[in-house]
Amino acid sequence: MLLVLSEEHKEHLSFLPRVDSAVVGEFGRIALEFLRRGSSPKIYEGAARKLCVPVETVQRGVEGLMYLMTESSKHMISKVDFLDSVLVLGFGEELNQILLQLYLQHHSEIRSILSQLPSNLPGYHNLEWRLDVQLLSTFPPAGLVSLQLASRAIRQQVVPVLTMRLLLTGGGDGTGELSRRVLQTDPGTLLHLISTLEGALAAIKTNHARRIFRNIK
């Protein structure tokens, strides 16, 4: 499939043929660093000074290059399609080849970076648990005074309690900090939880799910 580049995008990229190929290679490197770690204005300022062009031109050129790379990687376009899409920009053959090399070398890395981006659901990291037995407590629930007196006399009351601390990654703020949730349950609910989760795992093995997995590939 061919990439359709907007007029604005083409305009941003029109800066590239005006500099020589070494600079384009350098821009490619900056664009990839941008993807990996974000950019800093100092890099653009340094390049702008050396090339005697305004900072925005450099910035737009680099960002245009980065957008070209991400869109190409996202759609996994073939070599031929990439060259055809770039042809539209009217660049020289050498520049087209440089862009192609940049794409081929880095597209799988770009894809893996892109796949990590939309993670705003918290993900499982770890579960710590502890099984306790509650023997006695002081305050009875409001309406059960008589029951509590009886159990205080018996002193044999044994209530098993499972305490869990669930550690989650992500958690929406994207800082990589782990968020914690403390949960408590009784054995009955725990068994129900386990059977529900096992049911979910078993659902992956049904024919319906298998057919879908086969087709996604």
Add this chain to the structure above:
Amino acid sequence: MRFRFCGDLDCPDWVLAEISTLAKISSVKMKLLCAQVLKDLLGEGIDYDKVAKLTADAKFESGDIKASVAVLSFIFSSAAKHDVDSESLSSELQQLGLPKEHTTGLCKSYEDKHSVLQGKLRETSLRLGRLEGVSWRVDYTLSSSELREVNEPLIQLKLQTQGAESGSTETTVVSVSADKFRVLLAELKQAQTRMNALQ
């Protein structure tokens, strides 16, 4: 196949795979590696340079080094968790394909550090809101805006706990009147008697 050191469950596939990696280093180096891993489990830190030197002869890549440390950590902590004695651990590891000399070295290290390891695991077991410190002060209120002569003792209690959800230290300050404090003290003493009875 159920293994006691895996908690009567199947042995995980990755453990099986990495046991064959462990077999590649000599049994002497294996014993030294076990010592390093045990130090790490006991919270004394692991010396990665030493580990790298131990595995250099067998030409381990960084992935192999990480895998062997991981599998030894798993074996030790899982065996300690399920309170497996060293003979059973030895026979189970040999069933999984770990050579005899390696197994002997591993189990000897395990036996030596068995109770220390269990103590450490007990300490790191889940505890919510651990009490870190208590400080108190007894004040005597002379007078207030509501009543000219109050003349009553008051206790200020500062409790420092490890937050259950946040994991960082939280400070709670409460002021308790004399009567309420007597109730608090009586209840806590009752709870303490029960705790001592269980010890």
